[in-house]
Amino acid sequence: MDYSGRVNSKKGAGGIASTEESNIYTKKRVQELLATHILDLDNDPYVFRNHLGILECKLCLTTHNNESSYISHLGGRKHHLNLERRRILDEKQNLQLKYQQKIENQISISNVEKRNWNKIGKPIDYKIIKIRDPKTLQIGFLISCKFPKIIIDEPFFTIMSFYELTSKNQNLCIKEITKLKKSENNEEHVEGAEDEVEEDEDDEEYEPTKFQYLIISAEPYDNIAIIIPNKNEIDKPQDENKMSDTYWWYWDKDTKEFYLQFLYKN
């Protein structure tokens, strides 16, 4: 039996103890503990009496046939080690809890400021029609899009250059333009035309920076981007938000359909 963990023992003072000596020690220890009145089985959070009437230490997972045995266990090294482990664990958990609460508070603060809605995907019902003014012969587009589940007063739109897009959207647009290029080249093949277009010229035509990007936003739908040509300038009033015969938009509240028309300068 190792006595080095014993109360008041000096290192190296322990020796091999006989069973009798051990028993004497235990009894003495129990008496000491009882005398100090610090033992209160009812208020000890780690002890409980199981259905067989045997005391168990929940901390050390040990069983004790009587109170004396448990009390002597309380003075033992194993129990003290487990108490210390438990204390460190509790401290850790408390710190984690405080840290978590701090983070949760920060999140709830940022939630107040953030616009938050459940996106429902892209609008499914839209048309893009190429148009030509019969008098001026200007060409342009009439775009219509239905937003039956819109939750704001009306959709809004903006026309952006390639450089104004986020890098994520730039990549998406490059993908779409590449698809467009492929499908248009394939059409040429179908018509039987010899494909002798010079690659450089071809690439330049499909250069993403040579397009403009019409973004239409209508919560809770995802924003949509329509890739439009940028060869000629759009014929529109100088002031933003002003309409003209060549440049106008209309939101039909009843049918939830948004229209936008623009023509290019000749």
Ligand SMILES: [Zn+2]
């Ligand atoms: Zn214990």
